[in-house]
Amino acid sequence: xxxxxxWGRLGCFEHEVVALSDRHxxxxxxxxxxxxxxxxxxxxxxxVCLNPNGMLWKTTGxxxxxxxxENSGNLVCEAGVLLRDIQRFVIARGWILPVTPGTxxxxxxGAIANDVHGKNHHGSGSFGDHVNWLKLTRTDGSIIECxxxxxxxxxxxxxxxxxxxxxxxxxxxxxxxxxxxWLSTETIAYGNLNEFFQLADVSEADWExxxxxxxxxxxxxxxxxxxxxxxxxxxxxxxxxxKLTMPFVPPxxxxxxxxxxxxxxxxxxxxxxxxxxxxxxxxxxxxxxxNLLEWNRMYGPKGFYQYQCVVPxxxxxxxxxxxxxxISRSGEGSFLAVLKTFxxxxxxxxxxxxxxxxxxxxxxxxxxxxxxxxxERLDTIVREAGGRLYLAKDARMPRDLFEAGYPRLAEFLKxxxxxxxxxxxxxxxxx
Amino acid sequence: MQDNNKKRIVIIxxxxxxxxxxxxxxxxxxxxxxxxxxxxAEKAERVAADLRVRxxxxxxxxxxxNFIAPLAIQTxxxxxxxxGIVHTVxxxxxxxxxxxxxxxxxxxGHEALLVNxxxxxxxxxxxxxHMEKAKLGTLAIIxxxxxxxxxxxxxxxxxxxxxxxxxxxxxxxxxxNTGVKVVLIKPGPTDTPMTAHLKQQGGFAKVEDxxxxxxxxxxxxxxxxxxxxxxxxxxxxxxxxxxxxFNKLNI
Numbered sequence: 001x002x003x004x005x006x007w008g009r010l011g012c013f014e015h016e017v018v019a020l021s022d023r024h025x026x027x028x029x030x031x032x033x034x035x036x037x038x039x040x041x042x043x044x045x046x047x048v049c050l051n052p053n054g055m056l057w058k059t060t061g062x063x064x065x066x067x068x069x070e071n072s073g074n075l076v077c078e079a080g081v082l083l084r085d086i087q088r089f090v091i092a093r094g095w096i097l098p099v100t101p102g103t104x105x106x107x108x109x110g111a112i113a114n115d116v117h118g119k120n121h122h123g124s125g126s127f128g129d130h131v132n133w134l135k136l137t138r139t140d141g142s143i144i145e146c147x148x149x150x151x152x153x154x155x156x157x158x159x160x161x162x163x164x165x166x167x168x169x170x171x172x173x174x175x176x177x178x179x180x181x182w183l184s185t186e187t188i189a190y191g192n193l194n195e196f197f198q199l200a201d202v203s204e205a206d207w208e209x210x211x212x213x214x215x216x217x218x219x220x221x222x223x224x225x226x227x228x229x230x231x232x233x234x235x236x237x238x239x240x241x242x243k244l245t246m247p248f249v250p251p252x253x254x255x256x257x258x259x260x261x262x263x264x265x266x267x268x269x270x271x272x273x274x275x276x277x278x279x280x281x282x283x284x285x286x287x288x289x290x291n292l293l294e295w296n297r298m299y300g301p302k303g304f305y306q307y308q309c310v311v312p313x314x315x316x317x318x319x320x321x322x323x324x325x326x327i328s329r330s331g332e333g334s335f336l337a338v339l340k341t342f343x344x345x346x347x348x349x350x351x352x353x354x355x356x357x358x359x360x361x362x363x364x365x366x367x368x369x370x371x372x373x374x375x376e377r378l379d380t381i382v383r384e385a386g387g388r389l390y391l392a393k394d395a396r397m398p399r400d401l402f403e404a405g406y407p408r409l410a411e412f413l414k415x416x417x418x419x420x421x422x423x424x425x426x427x428x429x430x431x
Numbered sequence: 432m433q434d435n436n437k438k439r440i441v442i443i444x445x446x447x448x449x450x451x452x453x454x455x456x457x458x459x460x461x462x463x464x465x466x467x468x469x470x471x472a473e474k475a476e477r478v479a480a481d482l483r484v485r486x487x488x489x490x491x492x493x494x495x496x497n498f499i500a501p502l503a504i505q506t507x508x509x510x511x512x513x514x515g516i517v518h519t520v521x522x523x524x525x526x527x528x529x530x531x532x533x534x535x536x537x538x539x540g541h542e543a544l545l546v547n548x549x550x551x552x553x554x555x556x557x558x559x560x561h562m563e564k565a566k567l568g569t570l571a572i573i574x575x576x577x578x579x580x581x582x583x584x585x586x587x588x589x590x591x592x593x594x595x596x597x598x599x600x601x602x603x604x605x606x607x608n609t610g611v612k613v614v615l616i617k618p619g620p621t622d623t624p625m626t627a628h629l630k631q632q633g634g635f636a637k638v639e640d641x642x643x644x645x646x647x648x649x650x651x652x653x654x655x656x657x658x659x660x661x662x663x664x665x666x667x668x669x670x671x672x673x674x675x676x677f678n679k680l681n682i
Contacts, residue, residue: 058627065481
C-alpha cells in the first residue's frame, strides 16, 4: 500500500497503486484489478483523484508522444504526458497548447477529465474543445474511440467526466500556431468590482488572456487585472529556471489572520506602482507558481481547501460582492485568490465546470469546522445565484448543490464505468 | 548503413524508464543514431516512435534480444558493432524482485540474479572487447545503491547489483590505459513504474533527474556516480556502519 494525498493535503490515504506504462497493456491491467480510479499528477485539490483503501491506476508512465504533424498541428500522445512537456517540445516548432490551466504540471488525461480552463476561456473555451479524439479503456476490456463527431455522446461524457467513464490512454490534440514564447502583458489595478467588470468587458475583444488577482481581505473587491497577448518579440532573455522548493511543512499555516491582510495590502500597493506594461515569458505568466515546488506545504499539516465557483453574469457582481463580504468578515482566505470572467459559451462536457459568468477561486487554510461553516455560507450564495462548484477543487460540497449545479448528471451516469469509483464519486453520487 | 556524422548510442533494456529518459535527453539537442535493445520489440517500438517524434532527424533502431543466453548476446553485440563504431553503450535493464518470494522460491532468486547481475555483465563484456579494439567509446552500466551493502529487505537484488559493481571495477582496471571509459551508475530509489507499488509519496527521485545525472556522467566519463548525488554520502555511512549497529536497523 502507498500513502497518497491530493494537492490540498487534507489527508493522506492508503492506496494500492498500479503503474500503467504500456498503453497496450492497460486493457488487461484494468480487467484484472478491482475497482479503481485513474491518477496522474495528483494536482486536483480535493478527492476527485483519490480512492482510499482501493486501487489507483497511476498514469504518469504513459508519457510518450505518438506523432506530431508539423503542418496541421495535430499532436497524438499518451494520456500521461505532462502539459509542460508538450509546451516545451512544441513551442520550438511554432505551436502551443491552445488551453492550459494555472499549472502545467498536470497530465493530458487529467486536463481532459477535469476539462480544465485557462486565462483565455473567453476566446478558446476549455481543454476539451481542442481534443480531436481520445481512446478510452473500460474495465470490461472494451476500448472506445470517440471525438466531437465520433461517438460524440461518449466524448461529451468523458470530457469533464472526472475519470468515471473509463481510463483515457491516447489523445489527439489540435495545437495552435504561435510565433514564440513571449506575451506582451498589462497590469491594471482596480478598486472595486464595478471596475473589474468594466475592465473585463473592454479587454475580452482585444486581449487573448485575462485574469485578475483579488484581495479577499478587502471588502470592496480591489485587485489587479492582468491581460496579455502573444507577441513576436524575440529580444528577450529566457527567464532563469530558478526552482525553489518549500522545504518542509510548517507546524501552522504560514497564511493566517496575522499575515494575510498586511501581505495583500503590500502586494497590491507594490504592483499598483510598478510599470503596468511588460513582456513576459509564457511560463511565468501562465504558471507563476510552478517554480515554487510543493507550495501547497505552506498551509501547514492540516492542508487547505480551494473554493472555486462560477455564477451567472447577471447576478455576478452581487454574488461576488456577497461572497467577498463573508470571506473578509471571517478573516480566512489566502493570498491566492483569482477572479475571472468566462466567455459566453457552453462547455462541451456534460459535467464540465465552465459556464457563462464569473468565476472566483480562493485557497483557505484548513481550520476545521470554522472553515467548513464559512463554505456553507458561500454555498448559500452560489446556490441562490444558480452557480456551481468546480469538482477538481472540491472536497466537501453538499450533494444538493452538486445536483443543482450539474443538471446533466442523470444523462452522464449512463456512460459511467461500473469498475471505476473515487472518493468524490462516492461522496456525491453514492457509489 | 552508418551516418558518420551522428553519434552512435546503444541502449540495452531500452524500455526501462530510466533508459527511456536518457534517450530523450540524447535526442533533445542533437541528431543521434540510437539502437534500442529490448526483450519486447513491440514495447520498444513505442519508445522508438516517441523518440522519432522528438527528433525526426535522428536514426532510431529497435532490436529484440534474448537477455540471458550468452551466445545470443555475443551474436547480437557483434551484429550491432558490425554496422559501425559505437560511441556510447548504456546497459540499463533490470527488474526489482520481491525479496520474500526469492527466499521461498529458488527459481525466482535464480531469475533475479540472472537478469540483474549476469546478463548486464555479459552484455558489457561483449561490448568491451569491441570497444577496446576501437580504442574509443563509453560503456555505462546501471548498478544500484542496493549493491553497496546487503540488506535483509532486498539482498538478492543487492547481490546481483554488487556483482555488477565489482565487474565494473575490474573492467575499469583493464581498460584504464585505453581510450575506453567505463561508467558505473548507482541510482537510489527512483520514481518509475517498477517502483510505483512501493513508493511512499515524496521520498523517491524523479526519473528525469536521475537520467540527467546519468547523461552528464557519461559525457564526463566519470568512473562511479550516484544518482542523485546525495546517495554517495548516505551509502558511505551505510557501508561503514559497524555490524552491531547495522544489524539493529530495519532497512
